Amino acid sequence: MSKVQPLIEDSFELHRRYPALYYPQDGYVFVVAFGRSGSTLTQHLLNSMPGYFIRGENANALVHLCRSVNAIANEGNFLQRQEPRRSQIVAERPYFGKMVGTSMDPWFGMEEVDVDEYALALFDTFVSQVLRPKGRARVLGFKEIRYHNDPKFFPKFIDTIRKYFPNSRFIFQNREYENVVKSSFWKTMTEDDVRRRWENFEEITSTYAQDKDYCFQLRYEDYLGETEKLRPLYDFLKEPFDPEATAKVLATKLKH
Known part of the structure; x- marks a missing residue:
């Protein structure tokens, strides 16, 4: 279990010096997903919640900033x-x-050099220039499918985000392998390569999420059938669950 904790100091000074990073009053939600596991649908669902502003992929730009912090x-x-x-x-x-x-x-x-100040300044810039929040966003974040490209760095990557992004939570999303491998997204790889990546993702996310109340494991299959299956996700986010409204959002057909 990770010993990394968020910064204890949450003062007026931090809000003053890093206004973008501390902009969302209810923190951050990061969707950590495997390719073609339904993460865009999750992104769409989260953005339907009042005050949520969840961006799409950014080529995993954040990992390079986290590597820089850890390097020092x-x-x-x-x-x-x-x-x-x-x-x-x-x-x-x-x-x-x-x-x-x-x-x-x-x-x-x-x-x-003060590593904490360096990290806070980097991530403040990331929020203001990459996430670029608009309106009355109370929860920020983004979804990404490239987190697992380096399994060894994965725990440090998530720990670094957790430490510096206030009240950060993670949704680890995957889908049954048999359905993932059918996607044309993976057509340039052999089934063995896709299986290896899928299994690595399952391993690193399930291992990291163990006994952590700021992590939630979501399967695309949870979207199928009864909308009630998604109630635990809303409970995790501490958001009110409206089955009818949720079903209406999920009825939207996404094409990408």
């Missing part, structure tokens, strides 16, 4: 120049203390 945060040379590690090393190697902060240091300047 997990770099040993950076951590050595942060307290309390810096003072500990100086006690053992006085020359290190004399070097840090001068142009003789090969990592000159990293002692002044």
